[in-house]
Amino acid sequence: MDAVLLTLQILSFGVAWWLGWYLLSQEWERAARLFAGLSLLEYAVALATDLLARQAPSAALLDFLLRLNRPVLLLPILFWLGTLLFLLPEENSLRRWLAPLARPGLIALAVFIFLAGSMTNLLYDYESLRWTVLGYAYIALVGAAALVFSYLVLQGRRQEAVRLPLALVWVATIFVTLGLTLVLLPVAGRWAQLFVLSIGIDLLVLGVGVASLEAFSSGETVRLDMARSFGGSLLAALLFGLQVGMAIYLVGELTWALLLLLLATVATAI
Numbered sequence: 001m002d003a004v005l006l007t008l009q010i011l012s013f014g015v016a017w018w019l020g021w022y023l024l025s026q027e028w029e030r031a032a033r034l035f036a037g038l039s040l041l042e043y044a045v046a047l048a049t050d051l052l053a054r055q056a057p058s059a060a061l062l063d064f065l066l067r068l069n070r071p072v073l074l075l076p077i078l079f080w081l082g083t084l085l086f087l088l089p090e091e092n093s094l095r096r097w098l099a100p101l102a103r104p105g106l107i108a109l110a111v112f113i114f115l116a117g118s119m120t121n122l123l124y125d126y127e128s129l130r131w132t133v134l135g136y137a138y139i140a141l142v143g144a145a146a147l148v149f150s151y152l153v154l155q156g157r158r159q160e161a162v163r164l165p166l167a168l169v170w171v172a173t174i175f176v177t178l179g180l181t182l183v184l185l186p187v188a189g190r191w192a193q194l195f196v197l198s199i200g201i202d203l204l205v206l207g208v209g210v211a212s213l214e215a216f217s218s219g220e221t222v223r224l225d226m227a228r229s230f231g232g233s234l235l236a237a238l239l240f241g242l243q244v245g246m247a248i249y250l251v252g253e254l255t256w257a258l259l260l261l262l263l264a265t266v267a268t269a270i
Helices: 003-025 031-054 059-073 075-087 093-119 133-156 163-183 190-217 223-251 256-269
Strands: none
Touching: 003 031, 003 190, 003 223, 003 256, 031 059, 031 075, 031 093, 031 190, 031 256, 059 075, 059 093, 075 093, 075 133, 075 190, 223 256
């Protein structure tokens, strides 16, 4: 496995894992933060299972990890749709109509997608290793809805003094949809990994945008608190992760068990 690409993926996993939990820890009952946090955590799980699948020592383990990874990869944009809904102004008629159904509805839909995607070939054909027509249709439908919702957020809150976070939400939503579409293309190797990695960068931008918008709505400032949380998590991850890195160096190769240990160590430290 390419050392530079692996390092970038581990860093992306760690930052997504941290920001996801950070958003959930900051008044998680606020629906926009809840869904944004879940979106980032699902991406982190998708990235971790993708890394582990590429190093799987057996066909059975590879099949198991693929059945975890493929449906989970479809969930971040679903939860992001929920985030965008609750970023709409409270007086928006679409928000008033959908908000009561959003939390239980999106969670139930996510569970269904995971079970259907992991236990059947409904969304992904595990024999031919190709996405199905329903998989493409899902991305087309949810991606289009996310783009429409992000535009409505931009229009509905354009009078507020939060132009930069709104622009981040709009632009990053476009690129998340584009990145996920590229992931569905029948490519493998480095390109597939880069496409997955690009989604993480966009989701991180989205997460920061949501944190800023929510802090503005509450009359708070988020920069210092976020920087403090990130600094503490980074220090802990480095202290423990470098120990696993030293073990990998002494062994002379990155085995599946050591990769699992590295990911678990970073996740636990954060």
